[in-house]
Amino acid sequence: MLQIIHLKNDLRQILRDPIMAILMVVPLLLIIAFKLMVLYLVPFIQALIEFDILPYLYYVFVFVVIMCASMLGIVTGFMMIDDRDGKISELMSVTPLGRNGYLINRLLFSSVLSVFYSILGYYVLNVVELPFVTILFVSLLSSNYSIIIGLLIFTFADDKVKGLAFAKAINSLTLFAFTDLLALKWLTVLSWFFPPYWITLVVQTPHTLLVYGLALLVNFGWLFLLIRHYRKK
Amino acid sequence: MRLLHAVWTDMRFQWKHGFYLVYVLVTIIYLIILSFLPNDILSVGLPLVVFSDPSVLGLFFVGGIIMLEKMQGVLSVLVVSPLRTIEYILSKVVSLAFVSVLAAFAITGFSSYGSVSWLLLFLSTVLTSGIFTLCGIMITAGCNTVNQYIIKTVPYMLLFVLPCFSLTGFPYSDLFTVIPSVAALRLMLGAYMGIPLYEAISLVIYLTGMNYLFMRWAIRVFENKIIYQN
Known part of the structure; x- marks a missing residue:
């Protein structure tokens, strides 16, 4: 009950602050921008070069899923840094909600939105055909990735500036989703340890259960390590 | 001398906050x-990469730096120093331009x-x-949180980035060179692909003038909104 009341307050706070409200709908703009790109830019490029890019269009979906999750994660991370600077998180830790409740509350918001935008992105972009279970699984991975990003920024950045530096570095993680295209063995092996790679692999091989298992292992491994770090702090 | 000390302090701050490490990774x-x-795509891709990332990193970072200094009370001390x-x-x-130049040179130098x-x-x-960076200083003057800052940079980015597409060439597209970002991109492309000397000199003079104007404007906004908090 407490969680719900707090979530309601969070939602009210976000809707009251136009900046936050805008940030929450930015992924929607991203999806629209990429849909327009698929509709108009892809045929244009296709006409320019002889190389057939259509079989690679699913990377657009993967990119949008990862970008939406990282955007929402970064927003949440900065929101929590601002809360920490304003001593709000400290205040929350002595309320019945507690330190963990506060964390769940904040991260739940970005994770739910990530699920929503991943599913929306799939249907709007319409660049790959996947079983419904896979769509749900990809949205779960996306939601987990947004939590990972939020936690990475919040737990490792002591202040806003470090947060910005982290956000910049975290964006580089997106590369791991596209290492197959680069065909560098060492980079692919390195990618195994990063969540974005598994989003691509699940989309590429939606019928291989082992990939699902490994994706869960890597994603929840990161989550477990980050939560442990947060608790120790 | 005071300026040199300030630049050195800022560089140390940026080092401590991992800017250099992040840019090694990037x-x-x-x-x-x-x-x-x-090679044919690299000749366009490389200048675009250098222009779109290392050159604009100031806009990304300066907001956080100033907000942190405001929160830590550094700016209050600044008024009486x-x-x-x-x-x-x-x-x-200067300190952020130093990171930009290092990253731009590294990306260009190590590419083929x-x-x-x-x-x-x-x-x-x-x-x-x-x-x-000066744009970032003006934007940050009215912001209290990083999220606010990020969202307020979007219209500026659009204003600066969209006209850059004029370089693809269409009737009267040269007129867009009055927009500083277009002039800057033209100069940067010239560094890689060659540019007539007179054009390079005029672009450098124009951009220096724009930097001066942006500096005067940034000082005014900074003093009004951050120091005197009008």
Whole structure:
């Protein structure tokens, strides 16, 4: 009950602050921008070069899923840094909600939105055909990735500036989703340890259960390590 | 001397906050990607990468830096210190331009691109970085949170980035060169692809003038909104 009341307050706070409200709908703009790109830019490029890019269009979906999750994660991370600077998180830790409740509350918001935008992105972009279970699984991975990003920024950045530096570095993680295209063995092996790679692999091989298992292992491994770090702090 | 100390302090701050480390990582990633591009695409891709990332990093970071200094009370101390506003702002511009130049040179130097005019690359990176950092200072004056800052940079980015497409060429597209970002991109492309001397000199003079104007404007906004909090 407490969680719900707090979530309601969070939602009210976000809707009251136009900046936050805008940030929450930015992924929607991203999806629209990429849909327009698929509709108009892809045929244009296709006409320019002889190389057939259509079989690679699913990377657009993967990119949008990862970008939406990282955007929402970064927003949440900065929101929590601002809360920490304003001593709000400290205040929350002595309320019945507690330190963990506060964390769940904040991260739940970005994770739910990530699920929503991943599913929306799939249907709007319409660049790959996947079983419904896979769509749900990809949205779960996306939601987990947004939590990972939020936690990475919040737990490792002591202040806003470090947060910005982290956000910049975290964006580089997106590369791991596209290492197959680069065909560098060492980079692919390195990618195994990063969540974005598994989003691509699940989309590429939606019928291989082992990939699902490994994706869960890597994603929840990161989550477990980050939560442990947060608790120790 | 005061300015040099301020620049040195800012550089140490940036080092401590991992800017240099982040840009080593970013440079490596760009180099990996660029190494896969064929030469004809690399000749356009490389200047675009240098222009879109290292040159504009000031806009991304300066907001956080100033907000943190505001929160830590550094700006309150600044008012009663001998450091003038222009020196404070200049030190931010110079120190962030230093990171930009290092990253731009590293990305260009380690990529397999042929001949580059290093002087023009240096000038275009410094002048572009200056404009974007000064914009960041003006934007941050009205922000209280990083999220606010990020969202407020979007219209500026659109204003600066969209006209850059005029370089693809259409009737009267040269008129867009009055927009500083277009002039800066033209100069940067010139550093890689060659540019007539008169055009390079006029672009450098124009961008220096724009940097000066943005500096005066940034000082006014900074003093009004941050120091005197009008």
